[in-house]
Structure formats: structure tokens, C-alpha cells
Amino acid sequence: AQTVTQSQPEMSVQEAETVTLSCTYDTSENNYYLFWYKQPPSRQMILVIRQEAYKQQNATENRFSVNFQKAAKSFSLKISDSQLGDTAMYFCAVGAGTASKLTFGTGTRLQVTL
């Protein structure tokens, strides 16, 4: 079984500032992948960033980067230079095994303010 915990239900950040969203997970699989998805009010889930567990290097996608601590089973998302369009629910997810279904956390609602 896999579990994902997001301990921050809501966060707020000012435009142009940096914010970090936390995520911890648990899985018995050796080969797994970690994801951050963004869900704006329009509801469509969009992949933000992906990390393969076997890679030590942290993934980066433009203003988005992760801090992957495998031993601690921690996978945080850092958003630099926050923009109003970053306002959304952010879900952390883990996918493992041959079926690779995703197990999601409960999400963090991020509000970017002027």
C-alpha cells in the first residue's frame, strides 16, 4: 500500500516570492515515481514536475523544482518567482509497481496574492 501526506491544507504567497509545499510518502516499492500535479479552479489536473526515485538529482522545470529526500521519504515542491497563475490546488502523488496507479495526497491550496 502507498500513502501520501500533505500537511499544509492552505498556503499563501506574494507574487514574485518563493514558496515550498511539503509532501511525505510511504511505499514498499523499490522502483517508483513521484509527481506534483496542479489543479486550477477549472479542474483540469496538469503535471507540474516528475521525479524518478532512482535518480539522485532533483528535478527542475523552469520555476518549479523539487527537494527529494529518499531516506526521509520527503518530496517538496519549490515555486520560485510566484505568479498569479500559480494559484491552484497542488497534489503530490506516488506511482509504483507494474500497474503504476497514482496515490494522491489531500492537496495544498496555494493562493498567490499581489
Next chain:
Amino acid sequence: EAGVAQSPRYKIIEKRQSVAFWCNPISGHATLYWYQQILGQGPKLLIQFQNNGVVDDSQLPKDRFSAERLKGVDSTLKIQPAKLEDSAVYLCASSFTSGGSKNIQYFGAGTRLSVL
């Protein structure tokens, strides 16, 4: 490239009625997923198809939920009869295949179901 298409966007029914949702995955994607997202929660997998075969339906309430993907492309999820607790957003996702580096799931906009 067209994304994952879902219809309808919204549906309101009374309890004990039946309802069906439709999903058309991204062209070429062999794997299709149906998730249920209850308000305030993350999505929960209901069923996963690989082509037209079921890979995982362990969390599908089979007494009332059914799903099919007859030709390995479009899929339909049905609820009969609906209960109040089925009120949720039903998300469809697809990926090239399951497992490994190809496992990036692309999601549709979802269908919001309200059961009164």
C-alpha cells in the same frame, strides 16, 4: 495534440437514478484510468484499463459501478443506482502505457456529479 476529452461536464441526478460518463483518451494512449475525487480530497483510482483489459479495479464498488473500454479507445463509467455519497468529480486520465518512464498521466477536465 488533443487532450483527454470527457463528457458531460456536469450532471445532476436524484439518488437511485443511473448515470454514465464518457472518456476519450489521447490518441495512442494504451492505458486509461478513472478516478473519483470527492470534495476536499485527492483523486482515488476506481479502475485502470490497459487497452481493453482491466488491470486494477480493486477500489471500484462493483455492486453499483461498472466500466468498459470495448475497443481499447473510448471508455464509459456507469453508476446504477447512484447514492448520495457518489457526489464527486469523476476524472479520466490516460498514459502511453503503465509503468516505467512512460507513466505520465494526462487528465481530462472531469465530470462533476451531484446526487440529490
